[in-house]
Amino acid sequence: MDQKKIDTEAQASMWNGRYGREEYAYGEAPNAYFEEQLKKLKPGKILMPAEGEGRNAVFAAKLGWAVSAFDISTEGQRKAAELARKNGVTISYKVGGLDTLKYQEEEFDAVALIYAHFSPGLKGEYHSAFNKYLKKGGTVILEAFSKNHLKYNQSDPKVGGPKDLEVLYSTDEVASYFSNFDVAELEEKEILLSEGLFHNGYGSVVRFTGRK
Numbered sequence: 001m002d003q004k005k006i007d008t009e010a011q012a013s014m015w016n017g018r019y020g021r022e023e024y025a026y027g028e029a030p031n032a033y034f035e036e037q038l039k040k041l042k043p044g045k046i047l048m049p050a051e052g053e054g055r056n057a058v059f060a061a062k063l064g065w066a067v068s069a070f071d072i073s074t075e076g077q078r079k080a081a082e083l084a085r086k087n088g089v090t091i092s093y094k095v096g097g098l099d100t101l102k103y104q105e106e107e108f109d110a111v112a113l114i115y116a117h118f119s120p121g122l123k124g125e126y127h128s129a130f131n132k133y134l135k136k137g138g139t140v141i142l143e144a145f146s147k148n149h150l151k152y153n154q155s156d157p158k159v160g161g162p163k164d165l166e167v168l169y170s171t172d173e174v175a176s177y178f179s180n181f182d183v184a185e186l187e188e189k190e191i192l193l194s195e196g197l198f199h200n201g202y203g204s205v206v207r208f209t210g211r212k
Contacts, residue, residue, distance in 0.1 A: 008097060011119070012072040018198070019053055019075035026052065027196035028083060030059035031114045033143045037209050038063065041139055044109030049098070049130065050116035054080025054091065060112070061089035068108070070094045070101055098126055106135045113142040115199075120166040127177040134212050140178060142208040144169045146188045149204040159193060159201035169206045181210035 018025050030038075034056050043064035048057050051069035053076050061067045061084065069091055071077065077093050084091050094101050111130045118126050134140065145161040147168040153161050162168060171188050186208045193199040 008072055008119075012074075015052070015071070015073035016075040019073055019079055023197060024053050024055065024079065024083070025196050025198050026055060026115075028055050028058075029195075030056045031143060031195065033207055034112055034114050034141055035059060037139075037141045038065075038110075038112070041110060045107065046110040046112060047103065047108045047130070047133055048112045048114075049126070050113075050118070051080065051093065052076045054083045054093065056112060056114050057091045057093070058083050058087050058089055061091050062087060065110075067091040068094075068103070070096065070098070072097065098122075098129055103129075103133050105132045108133050108138060109135055110139045110141065113140065113144065115144055116142075117144060117162050117167045120164075123167070124177075131178060131180070131212070136212055138212050140181065140208065140210050140212070142174060143205055146170065146204040146206045148188065152201070152203045156201045158198075159203045160198040161203060171206055171208075174206055174208045178208070178210050178212075181212050184209040184211065186210070 038060060045066045046060055048067060048069040051057050051071050057067045057069045057080060074095050077095050080093050111134050145168050147165055147170050149161050149168055152159055171186055188206050190202060190204055192202055
C-alpha cells in the first residue's frame, strides 16, 4: 500500500470519528465569507471539495446552484444528505480522492475551498486540478487557516485548524495556485470564528476571491 493511500485512510478515519456524532462539527450555517462572496455571483454549477457535513453545499443549493461536493468521509456524506433533506434541496456528494472522481475540465462556474486543507503530497496537484475544472470567467472562493495560525491554535485549541505547517496556507502560495486569475481579494486576516463545536475563537486565515 502506498503512502498516499495510508495517509488518506488515516485521515478518513479521523474525520469519520468527528462527523459520526449527532451534532454538526462546524454547525449548520454556512461560512460567513463564503456566504458573502457567493451571494455576489449568478448561480451556476459549483464544485465544493472537502465539504464535510455539507453546510456550505446546502447553502449554495438553496441559492439555486447545482452543487457537486466531495470528501473522504462517509460520515460527512451521510450528514450532508441529512442536512440537504432538512432544507429541501439536492446536492451531488461523492466520497473519494480527486483522482477517482472524474470531474471534467471547464465543468464548473465556481469552486469553493472553505477550510479545504490537503496533505502536502496532494496540495499542489489538487489546486492545479481545481484550476482546470473551472470555466474561463469562473470564480474561486477560498478561506483557510494561514501558516501563522499555529500560534493561535497553541494559545487556544478551541479555534481548531491543522497543526502541520505544510497543510496551512500563505497568500503567496494561493497566488501561485491561481496566477492566471484576476484577483478581487487576497489577504491574510485575523478573524473571530464561531462555527459549531470546533471553530471557536480568534484565528488567522487567508481569504481569496478571484476570477479565471
